[in-house]
Amino acid sequence: MGIYYFDNLIDRDFRNLLNEMGKAVEAQGKTIQDLVAEGQLTVEQYAELLEIINGMIKKGEVTVYDIDKNKGKFDETYLTDELLQQIAGNAPIHSVPAEDSITINQIAFTKKSSNLYDDETRIDGYYLGTDGTLIANEELVTSSFISSNSLQSYFVKKARRILYYDSDKTVIGYDPDLNAKFDYVFTTPDNTSYIRLSWAYSDLPSSPQQLNAGTVELPYEPYYKLIDRRYVEKQEITSDDIPDGAINPHKTSFMKPGKNIFDKENIIKGYYVNYTNGNLVESASYNTSEDIEVIQFNNYVPNISIRMLAFFDGGNNYISGNQFLNPGDIINAPENAKYLKVSFNAGDEEYLQIEEGTTVTAYEPFGYYIDNLLINNSSGDNRVKVLLPPTIYGVTGMENNIYFQNIVNVKDTLLDFNVEGSEGKHMSKKWTDTPTNPSNSNLIISANKDFKVLASTTVNLVVKEPLGTGSTNLLVIGDSTVNAGGLTQRILDNFADDPVTMTLLGTRGDAPNLHEGRGGWTVERYRTDDMYDGVVNPFYNPSVMDFDFSYYASNQGYSVVNNVMFVLGINDTFNSFSDVEVDTKIDNILTSYDFLIQSIHTFDPNVRVGVSITIPPNASQDAFGNAYGNNQTQWRYKRNNAIWIERIIEHFKNKEAQNIYLVPMNHNIDTENNIADGVHPNTNGYNQMGDSTYFWLKSFDS
Structure with missing residues (x-):
């Protein structure tokens, strides 16, 4: 009979005891065989003895229940499949996981994207059969298995096949709509643990795939899984940890x-x-x-x-x-x-x-x-702005200028200028042109420092011949620069040899040089005051207590008004002493400006309304000191004027379809020689203002 020795199934002491017993049995077996050989034990007696011994411990009848488990040790070959699965899953045993055996998917404290679809795991060139089989098709793409919940609603951006799987990744169903579908909502059946999707590359190619829980599309974000920062030990970050240039402006507040x-x-x-x-x-x-x-x-x-x-x-x-x-x-x-x-x-x-x-x-x-x-990326003063409207005007045979000092918000001596275009000449302090032919072209004007462009603008230069027929009229509403009469007189002088007859309207001045100019008046004063400084406001309707152009026109007997031009802004912004103060004032001024223009267009929507771009001040601080003592400085008002000009250009530009026009007076006046005091032009200055108005009016004739 063979002897069976015990290995590591049980502990050492018990194993040794059993092995010793086995040796004793073997020894006794040999002794019995010797007795048979010597004739002292018959063959029948020997067989009977073996039967008795075999009946005591039969092969296959020893179980774990016959072993004292407190003294034994078992390896994995003695464990059931169910127990082995429990140990591999959630069994609370104290074991050391194998290296690289735990992935982020097995961690409970991850932070996940709302988008459940991972584009890195897609399978290109295949789609899903309803039984889960992958079928080759180079125009289609399929997702990997996506963990999901049963009886849960999901939103998918695009899909042609949606299959449901249980925890063994066995197909348990599919969405019955096998056509292309977009922004689709579906609900998983019971026992669903995974989802797979198929769709075509041509399905919304510019829209990335998205699958999120719920019935509405959530804001798109790429798929990710991260360890929640609550479970990560905080480390102090020093400046040495941040490489130079690592933080870009987008990351700052x-x-x-x-x-x-x-x-x-x-x-x-x-x-x-x-x-x-x-x-x-x-x-x-x-x-x-x-x-x-x-x-x-x-x-x-x-x-x-x-x-x-x-x-x-x-x-x-x-x-x-x-x-x-x-x-x-x-x-x-x-x-x-x-x-x-x-x-x-x-x-x-x-x-x-x-x-x-x-x-x-x-x-x-x-x-x-x-x-x-x-x-x-440039060096120098980066706050420079070029202040010109989209369109400026000219007339053949008449000088037109763009004084560089007038169109920037800093001293022009700090800058170098460049003018690109086919018209005119670039001089040291201005661009100038006395055109001989009508034209329509662009000028690109840039302000530069240290060979870098700090600011630039493109303007459309429209030059017309002094043509036209018939007659027209103009009402100029403004401040002391209108009340002086020089601006309107120049308009009359320019039209004296023009084929179009010009009539000026107004209650002030001496005919034919009429106007509505009032010293010290502002945009808002024309709305709120029936009289100021002893001068009556003819636009003020006491019944509505506001500016009423129809009321004014009726009182003056004006049934037809062709053109109205406002020349305001100096008094509106002169007494401001900070950017915030002047900006706040401008908000209210523009609201009132809109009201005045709307009132004119209520009278007649065909009236062309021009908003003049206010002239800048004298270039000299001495002129300000002589005129205003210590009450205002040239640089401060120049700053106010620049902010005002920028705002009215932005507010009124590109409104020609509404019969609202910008009249560019600011660029064509010599502030070094043609301003008498701080802000009021001399005769030559008024002539330049009148020329700018004439250029604008002639742009409508052909």
Whole structure:
């Protein structure tokens, strides 16, 4: 009989005892066999003895219940499959996990994205059969298994197949709608532990896939799983831990981007972007921007021509494009647009501005603001602005000027200017032109310092011949610069040899030089005062206690009024001594201005209303000292005037369709020689104001 020795199934002492017993049995067996050989034990007796021994312990009848488990040890071969699964799962045993055996999916304290779909695990070129089989199709894509709950509603951005699986990843059902579906809500059946999705690449290609719990689409975010910061020990961060340049302006709360989203320092030279596919194509004639961040559905507008553009999503996938955009054309960012590339003529990067909105404003370099101070990639004074309206006017045979000091908000001696255009001459202190032919062209005027463009604007120069027929009239409403009569007299003088007959309207002045000028008056005073400083306000209707143009016209017998021009702003802003103060005043002034214009258009919507851009002050502080003592300084009022001009240009520009026009007087007056005191022109100054008015009026004749 064979002897069975015991191994590590039981502990050592008990094992040794059993082995010793086995040896004893073996010894006795040999002794019994010797007895049979010597004839002392018959064969029958030997067989009977073996039967008795085998009956005591039969093979296969020893179980764990026959063993004292407190003295025994068991390896995994003696455990049931169920117990082994429990140990592999949630059994509370004290074991050391194998290296790399625990993943983030097995951690209970993770922070997860609302989007349950992980694009990194998708299977390209396959779709799901209703039995869960993957079927090859290069136009389709399938997700991996996505953990889910049973009887739970989910929103999916796009899907053609939705399958449900139990905890063993066995298919238990599928959504009955096997067609393409978008922004779809479904509910998982009972016992669902996983979901899988299939859809086509052509299904909403510009929209990333999203699956989130609930019945509404949550804001998109890419899939992630992170360890919640509550479970991570906080570590002190010092300046040494942050590399130089690691924090960009987007990560700060105190820096705000300027309006120009194009950065001329980040361009791809010698390439243009193909507007049909977003690829870069080599061409020495063009340069292209790096990615410009945009917001989907928002409007953007360029100040100069764009050759081509293309939009991309957050993964830099091409969405759509366009070509041949003119200055002022609207660029609308499509759904899911995150980045924009624009291509332009090489060299135009020095003047290109792309800003949010639908109208072009004065050029501003790319940069960020800190407490209203613009920080950009250029050196020098970065608060410079060029203050001109979108359109300026001229007449053949008459001198027209743009004095550089008048159109910036700092001293022109701090800057170098550049004028690009086919018309006129660039002189040391001004651009000047006495055109011989009518024209319609653009001027690009930039302010520079240390060979860097600090500010730039593009204006449309419209030059007309003094043509036309018939007659027209004009009512000028204003302050002391109108009351002096020099401005309106110059208008009459210019029309003396003009084929169009001009009649000035008004209750003040001496016919034919009539007007409605009043010294010290403001926009708001024309609304609120029936009389000021002994001078009656003929526009004030006591029954409504406000400006009423119909009331005025009726009293004066004016059945037809062709043109009205306001010349105001000096008294409105003169006595302000901080930017905040003047800005606050301007808010109210513009509200009143709108009311005055609306009252005129209530009388007749066809009346052309001109809002003159207020002339700047004398360039000399001595003139201010002689006129006002210590009550106001030239630099402070110049600042007020610049803020005012910027605001009225922004408020009234591009409203010609409403018969509202900006009359650009500010650029065409010599503030060094033609201002008599601080703010009032001399005869030559009034002549320049009158010429600017004449240029505007003649722009309507052909």
